[in-house]
Amino acid sequence: RAAAEGGRAAEEVGDAMAGIDGAAQVIEAEFHFPYLAHAALEPLDAVLEVTDGKAELWMGSQFPSLDKPTLAATLGVDPSDVQINVMFAGGSFGRRAQPTAHVAAEVAEIAKAAGGNGSWKLLWTREDDMIGGYYRPLTVHKMKGGLDADGNIVGWHDVVVNQSIMAGGPMEGMMKDGMDPTSYEGATKMPYDLPALKVDWVRQDSPVSVLWWRSVGHSHTGYATEVFLDQLLEAGGKDPVQGRLDLMKGDAGRDRGVLEKVAALAGWDGTKVKGDRAYGVAVHESFNTYVAQIVEVSDQGGFPKVHKIWCAVDCGVAVNPNVIRAQIEGGAGYGLGSVLFDEVTLGEGGTIMERNFDTYRMLRINEMPQVEVAIVQSDNDPTGIGEPGLPPVGPAVANAWRALTGQAVTKLPFTKSVGV
Structure with missing residues (x-):
């Protein structure tokens, strides 16, 4: 309901609503993201x-x-x-x-x-941590996009609703004029040159304790923006890779670099489905590190099986390539498990229902895909690597799954949207 009412503008370019109102085709989607626990293997x-x-x-x-x-x-x-x-x-x-x-x-x-x-x-016991923890905020992205008669994007509107992790604490000084940038980071300052864009944020207060979670706001904005963009490109008859490249701004050279690199790495030829395998792509920058991923997915009993992830990363000067690869692999596995299986739900009286790994599902070792990482050579200052491998994996899987089955997954985890 809060998303439908709109919020305060976090970013605005042109007149997005006029662009959408005058569009030949309008596409809408509402993305739901659950509370997530950190679920570290070592408890506190x-x-x-x-x-x-x-x-x-x-x-x-x-x-x-x-x-x-x-x-x-x-x-x-x-x-x-x-x-x-x-x-x-x-x-x-x-x-x-x-x-x-x-x-x-x-x-x-x-x-x-x-x-x-x-x-x-x-x-702390596992149960202590799961029921007394601090969670990634429940989040909704209400999105609307407009296409002209040639399939070009003429308007983009994203309303983000969630709880601030900065308000009321020692980090509140990072907020500006009541706006918490960690709530919508990644939904703003996208690398795409859209003629009309508006990103709104609605702050929703709750007694549930929330905290940053690996990649913070990018963990949901990367999913919402890259899945929705993929839907718009598909509706406009555009190739997922070339369509993104054509949209990139002139100063988005590093985004372009990782996308071109991963396309070459995966042998992308524009074919989204080959036999029983489908391929999806996503690109996202977080913490000044640029990551693009292509995934290979099949349908196993009505649920996605991810076989391989190709990844290109530009994190500036590569100080330790082995650490970079390990962090990308770990981030991809952590992110994949979260989008496929994980959510924290509240029962009667606010009781946390998931108390251990029997109900809060970890990615099993036999479910971990092969990950091939290409590190883009760069003279830029080295940047973060522990978090940026996570945001692209979820949308890449969702885009491959939609190509394979026609089903758009907008409510996470996949277990809530896809039959098993």
Whole structure:
């Protein structure tokens, strides 16, 4: 309902509504994205030792600059007497970047209650983390696009509705005039030269605790924009790869570079379905890293089976190519599992229904596709690689599935939209 009412403009180019109203063909789609848990294999944990007014902490932490003063304040000691050892973590994905520093605070409260010197270990159970966690916000994209008689896009309107992860916390300073850019990042500043475009945001408050989740806003904007664009290109009789290339702005050279690279890598010839296999494409920039993917999908019992992912990435100077490939593979697998299977649902009284991996489905090892990664040589400064491999995989799979079956998946996860 909030999406239908519209919101505040996050980006506006030309008169999108006039373009759509005057279009020869209008296409609409409403994308629904569920709450998602981080579901790291290693649950939240910490070890604290207190000796004569000095404290030493061992934990996986993405915000040690917040964990340290929180620990000091809780114990009532000077921050200079606190040492934090940041450990490698078995997955984080944003879960260990806590504005409330609640894990450090909890282990400190345990030590404080016990009194005196000693050592304490805190380990959350899987169920603790799943039902008491912080989730990717529930999100809706209500989209409308217009095509002229030649199949060209003449208007684009995207209304994004979700809860702000920045409002009310220490990161609120990143908001500008009440607008949270992490709520719609990726839906704005797209690489495509559209004559008329409007992106609106509607903030929806909720008591459900939310947090950044791997690739943050890009995890849903990449899906919505690249699936909807693919639908418009299809309706206009355009090739998914060449259609994107034709739309790219003059300054979108790095987007163009990864798309051309992945098309060559996958041997793209414009044929979306070959026998029982279909191919889908998506390209998305996040955290100043440019990624394009093409996937190969088949229909196995009414559900997509992803056989292979080709990926081209431009993350600036490639400092460690093996790490880049590993992060792309991990991000693709994490993203694939989330779009196919995952959601956090609320039962009566707000009870979280998914409590472990029996109900919050992980991608199985036999379901992990082969991933071939090409790193585009670049002289640009090195940028992020832990998150940008995730956003393109979902839309690429959705685009391949639509090519294969004619079914557009606009409500995630796939298990909610596709028969199994």
